[in-house]
């Protein structure tokens with residue numbers, strides 16, 4: 091085959107090498123605009139996994155690269171006058187020049203033709219090529235030429251960065267955060283050769299503009315950075331390695347995804363590779379890894395299908411399909427890390443104490459968890475746990491450390507023994523709204539199960555406020571008395587506290603219990619529905635009436651009466667349900683609120699009625715007992731609320747006296763498209779907590795102690811609500827405590843004889859599995 095790689099970066103060179111090794115008869119050229127030793131940037135970081143992969147394909151290149159590697163374990167963070175260090179993180183770095191030189195030498199040795207100082211204008215310049223690899227980097231000319239086919243989706247990220255280097259010696263991956271009068275700057279610093287380190291300086295667009303960095307050239311920018319980071323530079327200077335860049339040299343990172351990676355130009359098949367096809371932010375350091383792995387996979391497909399002109403279409407199809415999945419995975423992890431740095435200044439640097447700031451930084455991609463940190467640096471993690479537990483009010487102790495999720499939490503007059511909540515969950519088992527023995531046993535068992543707080547299901551403020559005929563209510567005294575029995579049981583027999591969640595189903599009411607059809611209208615005995623506007627939940631569902639002011643008064647009074655009954659029943663905390671498309675949520679979301687009066691339109695108008703209810707309840711709810719508000723922080727639908735809107739709602743509820751925001755999402759719009767993933771709702775709790783300055787509850791897909799510990803320790807939320815795992819196991823909290831070896835966890839006295847056996851069995855199972863518990 092005749093193969094031309096346009097671009098002699100890692101992707102083009104490595105693909106040339108591997109294809110020549112696969113079949114030396116292939117005629118391969120790599121055409122590069124720069125001279126052999128001309129390259130931008132300084133060092134790149136790699137993981138061990140990438141090296142293992144490379145070794146399988148070309149041990150010679152892998153060995154040479156490995157010999158040139160610099161390995162280091164430590165991460166150091168500087169902020170607000172503190173310098174903190176942790177170990178066990180394992181990185182390798184190599185100079186970009188060195189890497190390219192190794193690849194160039196190997197390519198030449200194998201007989202790949204390297205053509206330097208040649209600018210390629212078009213893929214049509216190589217009519218004899220069977221395959222053209224467009225490895226021409228992030229600004230790929232070839233991709234632009236076939237934009238209609240490749241459908242590049244480029245999102246310019248908001249931050250600015252400049253890629254510099256220094257000869258100051260660094261023995262740790264160092265992050266240095268500096269505050270200026272216009273905002274925070276951070277330096278990402280890592281060694282790649284003895285006496286040479288990459289030094290990337292990053293800031294927000296606002297700080298970049300406010301400092302006039304858009305108006306000065308590269309040299310003046312270097313002077314600015316040298317002054318700002320003078321403490322860490324210790325007299326060493328910064329240098330640029332991108333003289334070809336004009337203007338300020340501060341770049342914005344383009345997040346790139348392509349709809350398609352291949353095209354046939356009439357003569358040759360053209361395929362995108364490396365940065366030309368996708369980008370991954372430097373916060374996770376995976377751009378070079380992706381480029382090299384692209385080259386490996388395309389070669390692998392030629393190996394599988396045979397390498398000839400005829401097999402090219404099948405090879406390219408398989409390459410694109412497989413690589414897309416891996417690239418998406420890395421881009422997701424990169425997105426979390428990248429976003430962390432984008433908001434670090436505004437969200438964390440001023441708010442979090444240095445210790446917690448560092449923990450948040452280390453776990454920024456949400457892929458490194460609490461236990462993962464323990465494996466990397468046990469002493470550091472235990473030190474952090476000790477710090478966190480003292481901040482939570484526990485006495486200093488050198489013997490046992492309390493994991494973050496098991497530290498106490500206090501808000502107004504409410505003291506919780508730990509940070510785990512049994513999330514509100516409807517069980518649809520009431521008659522006429524009266525909780526019965528099922529509720530007593532169900533909630534009672536969960537209160538005995540170790541969680542610091544349990545919530546009732548959404549408890550309805552009137553018969554018409556119910557979702558189904560099986561929902562609980564607090565619209566009469568019989569219901570109040572029945573709830574008091576449950577509250578008394580919880581207070582009398584467990585260490586848990588109990589909260590009531592008050593709500594009104596709005597347009598999602600008058601439906602069957604879920605096991606007879608989720609969200610489906612009752613076949614008979616329906617009741618009339620009210621909502622912000624006449625927008626049914628399901629297309630064939632019952633259409634609600636837009637609320638009149640008189641109806642709004644009635645519903646507000648019903649909420650107040652229910653809140654008084656909840657206080658009388660002895661509930662410790664009250665949650666107002668403003669999420670999931672129910673009545674108050676229908677006011678908040680622009681998808682369901684189409685009103686033209688003062689209750690519709692902008693955020694303040696949409697929040698007006700839910701806030702009116704909140705204030706009315708707060709006025710009758712005892713002063714020393716807290717109130718939380720559950721929000722759908724993302725509608726996951728075009729035109730709906732986003733986390734930025736949720737932030738504003740949280741701010742308004744805080745001003746009205748809310749103590750906690752319970753950060754859920756979705757269920758507002760039937761045709762929504764949630765992006766599920768690891769702890770996918772936790773970023774909402776994080777954003778609201780750290781930008782609004784209010785305590786938050788994280789909820790959704792939190793199913794292990796490790797998740798909860800990571801969330802609480804990083805300050806992404808103050809409390810974690812766990813729903814389905816608590817349906818599967820009423821003692822989920824006790825069991826997770828045992829699983830992570832927290833022997834000081836108090837079990838109900840009646841069950842103490844089981845505790846030791848349970849812990850011993852876990853230990854035995856862990857030993858048998860050969861692992862550490």
Ligand SMILES: Cc1cc2nc3c(=O)[nH]c(=O)nc-3n(C[C@H](O)[C@H](O)[C@H](O)COP(=O)(O)OP(=O)(O)OC[C@H]3O[C@@H](n4cnc5c(N)ncnc54)[C@H](O)[C@@H]3O)c2cc1C
Pocket residue numbers: 096097098099100101102121122123124131133134135136208209210211225226227228230231252253290363364365366370372375376377378379381
């Ligand atoms: C600040 C920063 C830090 C980074 N840090 C890391 C890191 O730590 N780890 C990591 O793995 N990655 C890192 N990267 C990303 C990494 O540099 C790229 O992802 C990687 O180089 C992609 O390789 P590539 O071969 O696809 O493209 P490139 O390396 O960009 O190579 C493309 C080549 O094509 C040439 N070219 C372009 N157009 C033409 C043309 N028309 N004719 C001829 N030649 C042409 C260019 O001169 C260039 O040599 C970082 C990137 C940035 C911006």
Ligand SMILES: Cc1cc2nc3c(=O)[nH]c(=O)nc-3n(C[C@H](O)[C@H](O)[C@H](O)COP(=O)(O)O)c2cc1C
Pocket residue numbers: 513514515516517546547548591667669720754789790791792811812813814815
């Ligand atoms: C059976 C069931 C009933 C639920 N009922 C309610 C409810 O009454 N009020 C509410 O706010 N959320 C309710 N939810 C949502 C949960 O509180 C929680 O937000 C959701 O299940 C995600 O958490 P998880 O991943 O831990 O299950 C319910 C969830 C389930 C599974």
